[in-house]
Amino acid sequence: MKKVLGYTNAWSVTPGETIRVMVSTYGPERYRADLVRVICGDDEPDRDIYREEEIEAPFSGEYPGRTQPIGAGSYAVVPDSPSLAGLESFTVQAWVWPTTPGKGEQGLITRWRDDPAGGFALLIDDSGALAMRVGDGRGGVVEIGTGEPLAARRWYLVSGSYDAAAKELSVRQDPIMSPLESLKAADATREVELSAIADVGAPLMFAAFPATLSTGKAAAQRHYNGKIDRPRLIGRALSAAEGLAVAWDAMPHERNTQVVAAWDFSRDIGGDAISDSGPNGLHGRTVNVPSRGCKGHNWSGAEQNWRHLPQEYGAIHFHDDDLYDAGWEADFEYAVPNDLRSGVYAVRLRADDDEWYVTFFVRPPRGTTTSKLAFLASTATYMAYANYHWMMHERYCEATESFWTTLDKGDVFLQEHNEFGLSTYDTHSDGSGVRYASRLRPVLNMAPKTPLWSFNPDTHILGWLEEKGIEYDVITDEDLHHEGVGLLDSYRAVLTGTHPEYYTTPMLDGLRAYLARRGRLIYLGGNGFIWRCAFSPEMPGMLELRRAEDGIRYRDEEPGEYYLEFTGEFGGLWRRLGMAPQALVGVGTVAVGFDVSGYYRRQEASFDPRAGFIFEGIGADEAIGDFGILGGGASGSEIDAVNPMLGTPSHALVVASSEGHSANTYLVPDETGFHHCAMDGAQNPDIRADMTFFETPGGGAVFSVGSIAWGASLPHNGFDNNVARISENVVRRFLDDTPFPMPG
Ligand SMILES: [Fe+2]
Numbered sequence: 001m002k003k004v005l006g007y008t009n010a011w012s013v014t015p016g017e018t019i020r021v022m023v024s025t026y027g028p029e030r031y032r033a034d035l036v037r038v039i040c041g042d043d044e045p046d047r048d049i050y051r052e053e054e055i056e057a058p059f060s061g062e063y064p065g066r067t068q069p070i071g072a073g074s075y076a077v078v079p080d081s082p083s084l085a086g087l088e089s090f091t092v093q094a095w096v097w098p099t100t101p102g103k104g105e106q107g108l109i110t111r112w113r114d115d116p117a118g119g120f121a122l123l124i125d126d127s128g129a130l131a132m133r134v135g136d137g138r139g140g141v142v143e144i145g146t147g148e149p150l151a152a153r154r155w156y157l158v159s160g161s162y163d164a165a166a167k168e169l170s171v172r173q174d175p176i177m178s179p180l181e182s183l184k185a186a187d188a189t190r191e192v193e194l195s196a197i198a199d200v201g202a203p204l205m206f207a208a209f210p211a212t213l214s215t216g217k218a219a220a221q222r223h224y225n226g227k228i229d230r231p232r233l234i235g236r237a238l239s240a241a242e243g244l245a246v247a248w249d250a251m252p253h254e255r256n257t258q259v260v261a262a263w264d265f266s267r268d269i270g271g272d273a274i275s276d277s278g279p280n281g282l283h284g285r286t287v288n289v290p291s292r293g294c295k296g297h298n299w300s301g302a303e304q305n306w307r308h309l310p311q312e313y314g315a316i317h318f319h320d321d322d323l324y325d326a327g328w329e330a331d332f333e334y335a336v337p338n339d340l341r342s343g344v345y346a347v348r349l350r351a352d353d354d355e356w357y358v359t360f361f362v363r364p365p366r367g368t369t370t371s372k373l374a375f376l377a378s379t380a381t382y383m384a385y386a387n388y389h390w391m392m393h394e395r396y397c398e399a400t401e402s403f404w405t406t407l408d409k410g411d412v413f414l415q416e417h418n419e420f421g422l423s424t425y426d427t428h429s430d431g432s433g434v435r436y437a438s439r440l441r442p443v444l445n446m447a448p449k450t451p452l453w454s455f456n457p458d459t460h461i462l463g464w465l466e467e468k469g470i471e472y473d474v475i476t477d478e479d480l481h482h483e484g485v486g487l488l489d490s491y492r493a494v495l496t497g498t499h500p501e502y503y504t505t506p507m508l509d510g511l512r513a514y515l516a517r518r519g520r521l522i523y524l525g526g527n528g529f530i531w532r533c534a535f536s537p538e539m540p541g542m543l544e545l546r547r548a549e550d551g552i553r554y555r556d557e558e559p560g561e562y563y564l565e566f567t568g569e570f571g572g573l574w575r576r577l578g579m580a581p582q583a584l585v586g587v588g589t590v591a592v593g594f595d596v597s598g599y600y601r602r603q604e605a606s607f608d609p610r611a612g613f614i615f616e617g618i619g620a621d622e623a624i625g626d627f628g629i630l631g632g633g634a635s636g637s638e639i640d641a642v643n644p645m646l647g648t649p650s651h652a653l654v655v656a657s658s659e660g661h662s663a664n665t666y667l668v669p670d671e672t673g674f675h676h677c678a679m680d681g682a683q684n685p686d687i688r689a690d691m692t693f694f695e696t697p698g699g700g701a702v703f704s705v706g707s708i709a710w711g712a713s714l715p716h717n718g719f720d721n722n723v724a725r726i727s728e729n730v731v732r733r734f735l736d737d738t739p740f741p742m743p744g
Contacts, residue, residue, distance in 0.1 A: 002410060003025060003028050003352050004023065004026070004349045004351035005024055005349075005413075006442060008347075009330075011379050011476060014336070014366050015336045015364075016336065021059070023063070023068075025067060027352065028065045028351035030065055032063070032350045032351070033060065033349055036348050037052065037344070038345060039052060039462060039463055040460065041447070041455075042452065047715065049463060049715045050448070059332045065351060068329065070323065070326045071219030074289060076205070076284055076318075078204040080202060083282060087260070088235075089165065089237045090236065090237070091160070091232075091236065091238040091243060092159065093158065094108065095247065095315075098124060100226070103225065108121075108130075110210070111202055112200065112210060113137070117135035117137070117140075117141045118200045119134070119200040129173070130171055131160075132162075135194075135197070142193065144169050145171065146188050154176070154183060156173050156174060156183075157244065157297075158172070169192045172243065173186050174240075174244070203284075208221060226318065227294055227317045228318065232262050234246060251277065252278075260282070261280055262277050263275065264276075269310065272285050272287075286316065288324045289438075289542060292316055298314075300312060307563065319429065320428075321421065322421070322428075326440060342371070344362075345359070345360055347360075356447065357449065359455070361379070363476070370473055371491075372491060373472045373473070373492065373734075375461070375497070376477070376480065376495065377477065378458070379477040380533055382446045384423060384437055384502045385445060386445065388425045389425075402595035403594065408450070420444070424547075435544055437543050452712065458498055463719075464719050470732075472495070480511070483510075484506055484510040485509075489519075493520040493521070498525040499528065501529075502543070503529050503574065504534055515584075515696050518696075520734040521703075523585045523702065523704040525707070526589065526689065527637075530575075532569065534566040535566065544565065546564055548576070549562070550575075550576055550669060551669060575588065580643070583646065583648075585692075585702055586690075587641055589638060589639070589671075590640060591667050591681060592639075592668060593681055596632060596664070597631030597635055597709045598633050598636060598681070599623045600658045603655060613733040614733075616725075618722055618726060628713030629716075633658075634705075636665075636708070637707070639661075639707045639708075652692050657688045657691070658689040658707070662682060663681065663682040665687055666681075671686070689706040690706055691726075701734065714727065
């Protein structure tokens with residue numbers, strides 16, 4: 001069992017900066033913290049390649065342990081105000097699209113205190129029906145429900161009102177009628193025997209009830225799953241007809257002077273603000289990044305882009321398992337010294353018989369480089385995969401992986417701690433796809449000694465660089481996103497990890513500009529440069545992804561919601577956006593398969609003098625990479641090939657191609673518009689990785705292996721093998737200042 005975990009406020013750190021380290025223990029009363037440099041994180045004992053280097057640090061030592069809670073689940077909150085405190089008779093209403101109405105009590109619009117119970121709450125009750133609850137703050141509680149369960153994924157106008165003069169409490173749910181089905185409207189009214197509804201002095205909350213964490217921090221509970229659109233608060237008990245008139249009015253406060261608040265969630269899309277368009281300015285904030293830019297109750301289908309018709313995208317989709325910032329208190333800080341070399345580092349935490357590595361990346365001092373080579377850590381991809389539960393959420397997992405599902409300690413921990421949040425490979429508890437992933441929480445698969453996917457196999461490449469004495473700086477996707485080509489320009493060559501899958505537009509622009517000048521890119525991975533993602537400009541460390549239309553994906557994106565809220569850009573595959581990876585690195589994904597990896601054979605073009613440096617020391621007929629840690633070969637997991645139609649440069653040399661792919665290696669959906677009986681690696685010659693080289697007009701060059709498994713072949717035979725040799729040949733030539741001439 002995991003007994004200690006932690007995270008830092010930043011993944012990329014510059015010497016001179018200070019990072020905060022947040023730690024939580026699960027059982028142990030003490031833990032020890034030390035600094036290590038991560039060299040190779042693969043700790044399989046048979047391979048004997050694990051390497052870390054302990055570094056002296058002022059924080060090294062023993063610390064008291066404590067369990068720090070996480071309040072997951074999104075909601076929105078409006079601070080208390082005199083306009084809320086002064087309410088006597090009132091109506092609350094909203095358009096809602098519940099996704100789990102049968103999941104138990106869920107707060108829709110609440111201004112409530114549990115103990116002693118007081119305030120009001122419009123909610124979904126245990127029967128799945130709409131209900132309104134009021135309390136006098138002295139233990140007296142009255143509730144009325146419609147008794148008619150709400151249907152999932154259907155729009156309703158819901159309202160609750162209190163008439164102080166008549167002492168009546170009413171609740172009402174009106175479905176938006178479909179021509180194809182008959183959902184029931186329902187309402188109920190009852191007398192309220194309480195002397196008054198308590199003014200609990202609490203904030204107003206959407207999509208949850210208030211709660212307090214064990215640390216005393218305000219949080220939420222009894223979360224609502226689903227959408228809320230145009231919630232309103234009116235200072236009078238409205239009749240059904242009056243309620244409808246207000247609800248369908250985009251600017252109700254202009255026609256009804258008793259409107260206290262008319263929230264408009266179509267404003268502020270992409271951020272955490274919510275705005276009240278009414279007269280009292282009851283603005284608020286969302287917590288834990290619910291999804292925005294979502295179709296509202298009035299969506300007509302006339303537009304797919306929320307920016308073009310925001311008034312039809314006024315819904316926020318809340319989930320009870322959303323998470324942005326775990327919000328732990330820092331245990332200690334670390335001022336990164338100016339002379340700490342650039343690299344991958346971790347705070348090693350040890351408690352009882354357990355340990356954890358809080359991993360971060362130290363780049364060179366800003367504006368400088370300390371090596372000619374930069375390793376570009378795929379932190380956007382690490383984030384997209386953060387804390388994935390895919391093997392538990394995806395029912396075809398074993399069929400696609402060709403393996404029995406196995407769970408390590410971290411996976412088991414996540415099953416028991418849903419509050420650590422999800423990855424963009426998962427589904428929310430309401431079945432909708434996860435669009436956001438944060439690094440402000442412990443990420444149980446971004447550390448050494450974790451399974452060989454995403455982060456940890458990239459350390460095979462670091463281990464190889466160290467073994468060969470090749471100096472490198474470490475920079476990250478987030479740095480590239482913020483600084484663009486300026487980050488890369490001073491490097492003679494840039495080296496990717498095994499799987500640089502997720503790219504923001506500024507990241508892609510930065511790489512393209514680097515190559516357009518004189519840059520040299522060594523792509524030692526597969527399935528790279530595939531999906532457009534976005535970083536939030538307002539919420540640091542938050543990534544957004546909408547898996548529109550195509551590609552290997554684990555769920556369908558909600559139709560009509562393909563545009564990213566952080567940037568307004570159309571989401572999906574870069575290939576579908578007209579910027580296929582082939583137009584950047586020569587190759588792009590064609591197939592995936594996880595049981596058996598293949599190996600490369602030299603092609604005719606490898607004997608072209610332009611490619612001579614690549615194959616120094618390599619025989620003409622050698623199988624290249626018929627060994628390796630992932631599937632026993634260098635070409636596997638996810639593999640890429642050339643395609644001139646998608647932009648492979650006309651002078652690119654395919655110097656080697658792979659063979660030996662199994663019947664469990666399949667074409668990716670983006671490659672096939674029609675299923676047929678020859679979609680697997682045993683039958684289809686298009687299923688291959690193309691090792692590709694081309695020069696650029698600025699004297700630069702690109703070398704691509706197009707395989708995730710390549711890096712895992714580097715350590716074979718003490719890093720002495722033809723995969724390692726080819727990689728070293730390429731790196732050494734790419735670091736040589738001599739320009740690459742374009743072929744005549
Ligand atoms: Fe991937």
